[in-house]
Structure formats: C-alpha cells, structure tokens
Amino acid sequence: MLLDTHASEIETILGRYASRRSAVLPLLYLAQDTYGHLNDAAIREVAAILDLPATDVFEVVGFYTLFYNRPVGTWVLQVCDDVPCCYLGAEELVAALKQSLGIQEEQTTPDGMFTLQRVKCLAACDRAPVLQANLDYVYDVTAERVEALLTHLRERAAEARKRGVSGRFAEDYAFGADGRPLRLEREAPYTPRVFTPVPPPPEPAPMAPPEAGTEAESGERRVSPL
Numbered sequence: 001m002l003l004d005t006h007a008s009e010i011e012t013i014l015g016r017y018a019s020r021r022s023a024v025l026p027l028l029y030l031a032q033d034t035y036g037h038l039n040d041a042a043i044r045e046v047a048a049i050l051d052l053p054a055t056d057v058f059e060v061v062g063f064y065t066l067f068y069n070r071p072v073g074t075w076v077l078q079v080c081d082d083v084p085c086c087y088l089g090a091e092e093l094v095a096a097l098k099q100s101l102g103i104q105e106e107q108t109t110p111d112g113m114f115t116l117q118r119v120k121c122l123a124a125c126d127r128a129p130v131l132q133a134n135l136d137y138v139y140d141v142t143a144e145r146v147e148a149l150l151t152h153l154r155e156r157a158a159e160a161r162k163r164g165v166s167g168r169f170a171e172d173y174a175f176g177a178d179g180r181p182l183r184l185e186r187e188a189p190y191t192p193r194v195f196t197p198v199p200p201p202p203e204p205a206p207m208a209p210p211e212a213g214t215e216a217e218s219g220e221r222r223v224s225p226l
C-alpha cells in the first residue's frame with residue numbers, strides 16, 4: 001500500500017495543494033512508478049487517499065497517454081506520428097521498430113523490455129522524427145538508427161527500472177558521429193530518483209451474480225415485514 005511505503009512523500013505532495021483532488025497527477029505517477037502500472041486496485045487506492053470517487057481517477061488515467069493501466073515494458077517507446085515527424089520518416093520509423101521488435105503497436109516484447117505506442121506531437125518538431133523512451137527524448141531517429149537506439153536502451157535497462165516507468169526525470173538524446181545515441185547536456189539536469197518496485201495491489205474478487213429468486217435477480221421489491 002502506498003500509504004505504508006510512501007507516507008511522508010504523500011503528505012508532502014498533499015501539502016502543496018489547497019485542494020486534495022489537485023494532487024491526483026503526482027499521486028498517480030507515484031503509484032505507477034512504484035507498481036509498474038496502474039491496475040484497478042492501484043487507481044482505487046489513489047482515489048481513497050484523495051477522498052475522490054474512483055470514477056474521477058479512472059477518467060484521469062484513461063485521458064492521459066502517460067498513464068498505463070496495464071503492464072508495460074521497461075521502456076515505453078512513444079513514437080510521434082504527427083505531420084512534421086511523418087514528413088521526415090515517422091512511418092518508416094514505426095515500421096522499423098515493429099520489424100526489429102517483432103511486435104505491433106500497443107504490444108510489449110515477450111522479454112518485457114519494450115512497449116511500442118504512437119503519440120501525437122511531442123513538441124520537438126524541429127528535431128523530427130522524435131520518440132520518447134520513458135520520457136527521454138530521442139531526436140532525429142530515422143529507421144536506420146533503430147538498431148543503435150535499441151542496443152543503447154537495452155544497455156540502460158537496469159537504470160530505467162530504478163527510475164520508474166513514468167520517466168519523470170528524463171534526459172535528451174541525439175545521435176553522435178559514431179551513430180550511437182549521445183546524452184545532451186542540460187543547463188539544469190534532472191536529479192534521478194530511485195524507486196523500489198513492489199507488485200501492484202491485488203484486484204478485488206469479482207462480485208458474485210445475484211442468486212435466482214433474490215430481490216436483485218428478479219427486480220421485484222420486497223416489502224419489509226416491519
């Protein structure tokens with residue numbers, strides 16, 4: 001349970017906002033990085049912490065592409081397929097990734113290393129085609145650079161698992177003269193955060209259907225004898 005493992009962090013997050021419901025995004029990121037994805041029980045757990053109807057939190061998870069309501073790979077590859085990236089080879093990039101990974105979009109490789117998705121503009125159109133690997137931006141990714149990129153990401157898998165799948169402490173990469181991805185220096189680099197992964201909370205058992213002849217099953221309202 002998040003309240004057992006991250007009580008003081010949750011208190012700090014809640015303290016930043018005048019209203020508890022405003023903390024829904026940071027708490028969902030915390031849950032996702034801790035559990036690896038947001039199953040129904042994890043979403044309900046966040047709703048309970050915030051005193052929100054569970055439906056409100058399910059809606060948030062369903063709206064944002066950076067929340068994953070099913071297991072994903074160590075690296076979630078989100079390829080921008082908006083117009084500028086498409087003009088410069090995004091479709092060829094998606095095809096090369098599918099071919100190399102042996103998966104289709106929205107699938108995860110059998111070894112759990114990569115999940116492939118399409119997204120809309122990542123706001124880096126001047127360096128198209130662009131993809132994000134757990135929010136690490138990778139610029140100028142042509143189909144020819146796919147193998148070098150995948151090798152680079154496999155080498156960084158242990159680091160990615162520690163940072164959490166949300167990748168909120170992301171970096172920027174471009175390709176160097178040797179064809180390998182190269183981390184770009186930032187004026188204000190992120191400080192990596194280390195998460196200790198735990199399994200997501202178990203889903204509650206499904207409700208049993210009403211028994212034949214009961215009020216719920218027949219739809220008839222029974223009169224109280226009192």
Ligand code: FES
Pocket residue numbers: 080081082083084085086120121122123124125128130
């Ligand atoms: S269109 Fe791909 S980053 Fe904007």
